[in-house]
Amino acid sequence: MVLDIIKKQIENYKLLITSSTYGELYKWVALKTFHDNWDINADDFKTVYDKSFNSKDSNNLWANPHWFPKAVMLRFIDYKKEVVRQMFQDLFNEPEEIDKRIERFVYHCDILLKEIYDFDKSMKNHFHDGQRMVTVYLAFRYPDKYAIYKYTEFKTFMELVKAKSIPSTGEYDRFFKVVRTLNNILKSDDELVKLHQSILTDECYKENTLMLAQDFIFTTARRFMVN
Numbered sequence: 001m002v003l004d005i006i007k008k009q010i011e012n013y014k015l016l017i018t019s020s021t022y023g024e025l026y027k028w029v030a031l032k033t034f035h036d037n038w039d040i041n042a043d044d045f046k047t048v049y050d051k052s053f054n055s056k057d058s059n060n061l062w063a064n065p066h067w068f069p070k071a072v073m074l075r076f077i078d079y080k081k082e083v084v085r086q087m088f089q090d091l092f093n094e095p096e097e098i099d100k101r102i103e104r105f106v107y108h109c110d111i112l113l114k115e116i117y118d119f120d121k122s123m124k125n126h127f128h129d130g131q132r133m134v135t136v137y138l139a140f141r142y143p144d145k146y147a148i149y150k151y152t153e154f155k156t157f158m159e160l161v162k163a164k165s166i167p168s169t170g171e172y173d174r175f176f177k178v179v180r181t182l183n184n185i186l187k188s189d190d191e192l193v194k195l196h197q198s199i200l201t202d203e204c205y206k207e208n209t210l211m212l213a214q215d216f217i218f219t220t221a222r223r224f225m226v227n
Contacts, residue, residue, distance in 0.1 A: 001161040026057040028204035034140040046077045069127035076112045147179040147214035153221035183213035
């Protein structure tokens with residue numbers, strides 16, 4: 001990655017987050033909501049899951065008209081609550097390799113979907129195989145280690161900053177490493193840190209997180225994808 005290009009985009013990002021058109025703070029609000037509600041051991045795991053992934057501002061992270069992984073996961077919990085609980089316990093088991101954890105989580109989603117489809121033909125997709133939702137789970141549970149993965153935006157960003165090799169889909173470990181590197185660069189810019197802290201409300205998550213780096217990648221890429 002070319003540092004001069006990154007620094008130029010950081011200046012553009014400063015202008016964006018202080019403008020009236022910036023609309024990404026809902027991600028920090030959603031992150032705080034998760035940490036206020038998540039309890040993997042709760043008896044009423046369905047309610048905990050539902051409240052943990054909930055936002056009064058936007059449900060964009062887990063639902064749109066053609067993509068609704070949260071609704072499917074709630075159905076999975078209704079069907080086999082303890083199996084789903086174990087899926088999350090395994091996904092959040094840090095000593096294990098991240099790629100393997102993601103692979104197993106999606107595999108179990110495939111199994112549950114197949115079982116339900118046998119008696120409910122309307123269940124045709126679990127919406128977790130693109131890994132975006134699985135990385136939402138990881139980024140919310142361990143916000144200082146993981147970030148929300150969206151391949152198109154990641155690829156566009158890496159092209160923009162002239163990375164030596166352009167990532168293929170599914171290179172999660174590389175994505176997380178890039179985000180951590182960018183986070184260090186962003187956090188070294190005192191002006192940016194102060195600007196960002198000034199726009200966070202009391203409803204926002206304010207602890208250590210890679211969300212700033214993820215937002216920088218996402219908004220920068222989206223600007224160039226539009227243009």
